Amino acid sequence: MQTRNYLNVYKGPDALREYFNPEIAPPLPLVELPESLNPYHQDGVRIYAKMMTMHPANNVKAMPALNLLQHGVTPDKTKTVVEYSSGSTVISMAMISRVFHGLDDVHAFLSNKTTAAKLRLMQFFGLNITLFGGPSQPEPNDERGGIRAAYRLARESESVLNPDQYDNDLNWQSHVRWTGPQILEQLPEINLICAGMGTSGTMSGLGSFFKEQKSSVFRLGVCTAAGDRVPGPRSLALLAPVNFPWKSSVDHIEEVASHPSFSLSLQLCRNGIVSGPSSGFNLQGLFQFLEKRKREGTLAELAGDDGQIHCAFLCCDLPYQYIDEYFAKLGSEYFPAINNSELGEVDLYRYDSAWEKEPLAALADFYRVNNVLDRDILLFMCKRQSDERQGWEQILSPCSDTIIVDLRQPDDYDRFSLPGSVNFPLVQSGTPSPFSDPKVMVQLWKELEARLESNNEDICSRLRDKHSLIMCYDGDSARVATSVLRAKGYTADSTHGGIQAIEKMAPKVENYSGQQGFESYHGQSMSSVSH
Incomplete structure (x- = not known):
């Protein structure tokens, strides 16, 4: 017998072999269920889960x-x-x-x-x-x-x-060799052992072991109810041709349906015993048997010298690969609802912080005046009415390979907008941010998708082969638009805070208009420049 590695640390060239070896690794955990998971606790029944899922391969097999x-x-x-x-x-x-x-x-x-x-x-x-x-x-x-x-x-x-798990006695003998001895060492007072039957190897091995080592242990096998299915175990009819000694290894067989198997597995998982449907299946079989004995008045016959009934069942699988089956089998009432579920079908593309620029950085990227941009002049021009800006947009327009798209409504665009920008009204003033109101996100994202689906859209032809800056009231709708545009192959950015952030930066210059007003302002103020 090899020495157990109770520190559970594995080193050297044989580390993985020792990690997988049940004769070296510590015994797999045996965990008693709390009273909340044991409806027979008041009847002197104690139930333990043998965590076969804690093996490195995560399953009983x-x-x-x-x-x-x-x-x-x-x-x-x-x-x-x-x-x-x-x-x-x-x-x-x-x-x-x-x-x-x-x-x-x-x-x-x-x-x-x-x-x-x-x-x-x-x-x-x-x-x-x-x-x-x-x-x-x-x-x-x-x-x-x-x-x-x-x-x-x-x-x-x-x-x-071909190892042939269905007809090779080495299958069930593995549980005589390892699983049974572990359980008996951990729980010498055991009165009942319970396991499901697929190939029947687990129950054949455990039943054979306890028959030899502690014959007082009641051996409970669990099969799938006829016409039903739980991943792993078989129905009693399908066990008929199996050659393993399962008939002599069980004292009683319970047939269990799939719904309580999945339901009990879910309950175990939510209370800290992470295990799959065949684990819940085994526990349900144990519950059914205990209930029958209780009704018959024979439950106490299973008790040991301490007056209690110590039962062990195998947790043999994990739930993760069966998640869809849990939802199909149990229905939505078993699971918390997802808030804002409508967002699951929209806003599907990635975001990148590099695409959301600070206002000054964005302006420096999209405007050049002899390679030097006077910020105050630019912001001053933002405040002019659209008809007053037209002459200046030849000087203060975006670079030739860029375009600025303003998604606000026309009245707001005319009041304050970046010189040379184009207006594609899409969002309303006062509308909540799409990131705070799912309904706004759904409507905005679907509208953007629809407008970009057709290459005949004016917006598509204007944006193609251009680096675009998308503007809106507070920057959030433009951020969504940037995500969609990037996903469609366009080069697009937005600004943090949108037009509102730029408007706050604009010079507080009033009563200037036209060329004379601009020259007067330009002569008075040349603030720091930004590229």
Whole structure:
């Protein structure tokens, strides 16, 4: 027996192997459920979750995968591993093949009814995937299914290993070797062990172990209710052709439906026991059994010397790859509503702080007068009426490769606007910021999208091949417009604070008009310049 590494620190060339090795790593946690999650607490029942998800491979199938490969891989001969698996087993095999045996070529044979999320998860872990039609859980001996296809592929080449989790006793023996001893060491007072039955390997192993080591332990197996489906476990009918010794390894079988399995899993997760639907499935099976014994008046018969009933169930999977199934199975009433959900379909493009410039920096980028821009002159011209500015816009117009687009209403544009800018009215004065009012964002973003969809739009032809500065009242609507324009391939910027920020900077010069007024003002004041 190897020494356990209770500090849980792994170093050196064998660090990963030791990390994955259940004989070296500390036992996987066994966590008692709080009273709020245990409806039978007042009946003297204590329930413990065996956190198989805390193995480095994050699922119960890591134990069989490790045992199968340890005894199946032939060094310098095995080049490929192929297994029919719904997910956890073959994902564990992929990691363990690399960590222990240096094998990268692992193939997953699985049902074409596997969810897209699970397929992507397998791709994420580097698995080569082959899909098969027919039942999602084929009988192990059905020559038309993927289980037998994996078997035949291995028979054709000595370099291919099919561990065959469905018919290889090393599957269930892994739980005799590791899982059972861990639980008994952690909870010597255990009275009941509960696990789901897919290949039946887990329950066959645990049931065999406790029959030998502590025969008083009640062994509860859990199967899927007929016609229903929970990821992983099988129905009792589908267990009939399985050759593992599951019948002699259980004292009772509960059949569990999918809805309470997902619901209990959700409840466990929200209370700190992060686990997937087959974990909730196991707990529901335990609840059903305890309730039957309570109604029969035989619950106390399960108690140990301390008068309590210590039950352990396996948490064997994680919820993340099944998130869509939780929503489909349970319905929206189980989940908090999303505020401002209407924003999920708009404002879809990126923002960049470099596109939102401070007013002076923006003006310096878009205006040049003999390479020197007199800020006060420019701001003074902003205050002139549009008909008074026309003559000056030849001098104070944006650079030739730029354009300034003002989204405000015409009356506001005529009162104060940047020389040489063009007016495309899109936003109203006093309208809330699109970042504070979702309805404003939705309307603005959809309007921008619609206007930019057609290349015949005047705005598109004006902006093409130009660096544009988008202006609005407070800068926020222009910021949204900049995001949309950038996503469509235009070069666009906005200003922080919009026209309001520029208006506050404008020189307080009144009663000047036309050329004479400008010359008089220009002679009196030449403030600091900005590029």
